[in-house]
Amino acid sequence: MISFWHRLLNLLSPQACVVCGLRLGIDEEVLCTTCNLHLPRTFFSSMPYDNPMARRFWGHFPIERAAALFYYEAGSQVSNLIHDLKYHQRPDIGVVMGRMTAEEFRPDGFFDGIDLIVPIPLAKKRFRQRGYNQSMEIARGVAEVTGLPIDDHAVERVSFTGSQTHKNLQERMANVENAFRCTHKTALSGRHVLVIDDIVTSGATVSACVEALLEAGDLKVSVLSLGVVK
Numbered sequence: 457m458i459s460f461w462h463r464l465l466n467l468l469s470p471q472a473c474v475v476c477g478l479r480l481g482i483d484e485e486v487l488c489t490t491c492n493l494h495l496p497r498t499f500f501s502s503m504p505y506d507n508p509m510a511r512r513f514w515g516h517f518p519i520e521r522a523a524a525l526f527y528y529e530a531g532s533q534v535s536n537l538i539h540d541l542k543y544h545q546r547p548d549i550g551v552v553m554g555r556m557t558a559e560e561f562r563p564d565g566f567f568d569g570i571d572l573i574v575p576i577p578l579a580k581k582r583f584r585q586r587g588y589n590q591s592m593e594i595a596r597g598v599a600e601v602t603g604l605p606i607d608d609h610a611v612e613r614v615s616f617t618g619s620q621t622h623k624n625l626q627e628r629m630a631n632v633e634n635a636f637r638c639t640h641k642t643a644l645s646g647r648h649v650l651v652i653d654d655i656v657t658s659g660a661t662v663s664a665c666v667e668a669l670l671e672a673g674d675l676k677v678s679v680l681s682l683g684v685v686k
Contacts, residue, residue, distance in 0.1 A: 474540045474549060475533050486552040487537075496527040496534065498684060501561040509684045512659040517666045520648065521678040523566060525557045528655050528683030538654055538683060542586070547593040550654070553682050554597020561680070562601065570678060571647040573599060573606045576665050577613045577636070594682060595652045604650070610640045611668050632661050636668035644672035655683045 471480045473488035480488055487495070500507040504521035513519040526534060541549040561567065575591035583589060595606050615635045638644070649669060653662055656679070666677050 474537050474546070486549050491533075495525070497560075498524050498527055500524060500684075501564040501566045504564070504566055504678070508686075509656060509659075509679070509681075512656065513663060513666075513679065516659065516663040517670060517677060519679065520676050521566060522680075523561060524656060524681045524684035525553070525560065526683055528685050534683075541590050541593070541654065545587070547588045547590070550590050550593025551597040551600075554594040554599075554652075555601050556597070557594075557680065557682060558598040558601035566678075566680075567602045567604065567650070569648050570602075570604060570650045572610075573604050573650045573652055574610045574665075574669065575606065575608055576651065576653045576661060577608070577611060579613045579615075590654050591652050594654060598650075598652065598680065607640060607643070610644055610649070611636050611638050611665055632664035634664075635661075636665045638668045638671040641672040644669060644675055646674045648676040648678065650678050650680055653679070653681045655685065656681045657685045 471485075472478065473480055473484075473491055474486055475491040476488060478488055480486075498507070498509070500509055500523035504510065504523050507522065509524055510519055510522035513522060528538065529535060537549060537553070540546045541553075558567070573595045575589060575595040578586070578589045578591075589608075592606070592608055595608075598604070599606050613635055614637045651662060651666060651669070656662060662679055666679075669675060669677065
């Protein structure tokens, strides 16, 4: 049930859909119903072992499962969702979208056998600028639905040489080479880890992070993101 205080807050400070900008209804969060229905979903969770996103990691590390909620295209209306999450002080978008993703993936058994969640860490400089890690906020939403624990100290980012946004594949790979370090090797050994990122483009950042995690030895890795670039 929607509380009186929630209704009052909605009346005094109405929220807008992050995609289309129209006012949200009393029972809507972040996305309006229309934009939610038209979200360009991938449906990868129904085929998590072999899909275009999973294939992006083949040859880089032994991927168990991989899925993104929607296809991401820079400059599209849907890109507003990620842009607001990362640059407009909207960590709540990550939590809400993390819950939505988990609720849609869970019926496909995507989380079966996974032991814990590891969000891709931000560089310390970026974290200070932003005040939060968008991947961690997504992980919080996923954890609320699945009950899986989060280990945000399993891996740390030890170098940052600039954004990946305007780099080609080779530049992206070089930019994140040796950028991460595994810090909880003993705690990770023998476990199935779900790595969470906001957007998967080339897969270079995730691959570099997983390479560090694999220093723990016997480890299974799956990947979840909100968006994936075609």
